[in-house]
Amino acid sequence: MVAQNRPRSSARQAMNPQVTYKPSEEVDFVIVGSGAAGGVLAKELSTAGFKVVVLEQGPWIPPGEFSHDEIRVFLERQLTNDSRQQPQTFRKTPQDKAEMHNGVIYGRLVGGGSVHFTANYWRFHEIDFVERSRRGEIPGTGFADWPVTYAEMEPYYTKVEWEVGVSGLAASSPFDPPRSQPYPVPPMPVKSSGVIFERAARKLGWHPFPAPLAILSQSYRGRAGCVHCGRCEGFGCEVGAKSSSLASVIPVAQQTGRCEIRTASYAYRVETNAQGRATGVAYFDARRQAQFQKARAVILSANGAETPRLLLLSSSPYFPQGLANSSGLVGKHLMINGYHEVYATFDEPLNEYKSVAVSRVLHDFYELDPKLGFYGGGGLDARFGMTPLRFGLGALPTDVPRWGKAYKDWLESYSRTMIVACHAASLPVEANSISLDSELKDAWGLPAMRMTYRDHPDDLKTVSYLSDRALELMNAAKARKVWTWPVHDQSFAVHLLGTCRMGNDPKTSIVDAHHRTHDVPNLFLCDGSSFVTSGRGQPTMTIQALAFRAAEEITATARRGGV
């Protein structure tokens, strides 16, 4: 088989010629992670003239090797963390015993999760940054305002849209926050699911709009437009139309001649000196040899699970409970966004397996009425991320037998089926967390990741509420058959948010409003871990806006000699 005959790609180096630094050479910045945030920071800082080394755990996979084979991608984990090498444990509450369960899924290659993401790129709304003040305290949670407002974020959202390439239609949703620029490229063509969704939503008085996507509808800045192959959700894009860090910002960083993307480099410790300053990052190379990259400053963009894990792995006599953890909150307040799907089958073919996953969205339920008696809000979208195998194994309605002739007949509804997906806010609960497992080790001998998570009751109520709206929508669309499953506690996380939250008070936050840790002056954290609240799903757009904003501030500070 082709996949087996290819060389194992774990140690594969960069495709493009690039500068290389010796680990012993002190570079300006070492960045851990090459995903949505790390890629942006690498580009911005190297373009500004700094020497940058990016340490990436995974391989560099050339676009031609992105596979449509679901087994290669989902079972052999071509693009994501491999639990056989990096096993995890899970528990619902700190009182429970953690069991083996690989709940955290993230991109593990150059480009990180931005390679396989679905690429939904709506901006957070104004309310997301100030909701605690507007809404008041929510007991039992760490619900808080961000130390930054939407108005301050707006230029950076615009920057993301133009720098990485986002398609969409400005002012198409009455709920959209104000924007200074239109999208650089028009929205993707509407799919059958989008047409059905839009007609039904309008019938109900709701306000559907074209999905903003980090996928190019036409060529832009030397990159190809989408060819509608239909493998966005979970797959890498062979033509580079998906605006991953791999396709957009990393090539620019490399072209500066100042940025090295070092693959197969698994960071395990941020070293600090007697002055409490970071001196660089220790990592295992492709041969599992320990290496140490010296740097004037360290930036962790390893994702909302690996960034706190790396801080906890970096404890020392000066930082006994983990680096940058004087608040004791590193790893806590994990938020993963609620998610639920409602399926519907129609009379005629939709062929949803073609083109992007999502073409229409609505935000009528972004802020739920407090009179409902619970906190929440979310978005709905028309989508279909179902490849044949996922459909056959994971979409079966409860009233259809799972095998035999009836099952086979049901499979034939594949081309006539669509999904309405519900994306919801998660409340920040301190007990929900990423921590180090006290017993289990990974293949490198490091303490394994432990996830503790139980949805706040309001989160489940929000998802149920949104699921009811999705059912209402599909019934208004006169679907032939509509089905879903009961809302339940989540134990899998792909949105990894809030574990090193931003704030002005060092007692209740890890990083300041510009991503500098309160405890270590030359250590910055920038990825989903910085979030204070979860938005309503689709966090990557905001992760990248934060990264552009952080890069600007870090550049200015470094030029003043303040890093």
Place this chain on the structure above:
Amino acid sequence: MNPTSGNDLDRRRFLLTALGGAGGAWASVHWPAILEAAQHAAHMREAVPPAKLEVLSAEQAAEIEAAACRIIPSDGSPGAREAGVIYFIDRALATFAADQREAYAQSLPLLQSKTREMFPSVSKFSQASPDQQDAVLKALEGQPIFELIYAHTVMGFLCVPERGGNRGKVGWKQIGFDDSPAFAPPFGYYDRGDRT
């Protein structure tokens, strides 16, 4: 594979669509990448493994295939048998599911013993009548042997052909999936002439 069949057409369509929306400068810069992607896709298509067993014995394969053929039967249209599910399973046990070989070996005898227990005159699952086989499988639902064969049968029916199953893409044809590497709107019935 026949070189005049869909492969070349697919490749050409892919290239044309990929280039259709782009300017000349882009084409000259990105031609190699596009070509590589298309060649890779075509190469993958040609790499369908031969229909032979490497891991399973003929007897084991006969029992497993009989079960697969009840899970996705061939009644009037291709099922697990025509898709070559058994070759997919054999290939899986040689590759990504090698760690499940032991589970198959341990739990496969249950298929026979359950058959004998329910139908004493029948010695092997594969020799039972379809109705008898259905009854045995129903009794085994939830047990490892059923769940293993079940998941692998669905995978073998719907996977990419180079995994050894879905031969001739019969599974994809059955569900109406087209694996062309590129498409253009309209994609389905409801988005015809309604592009907003």
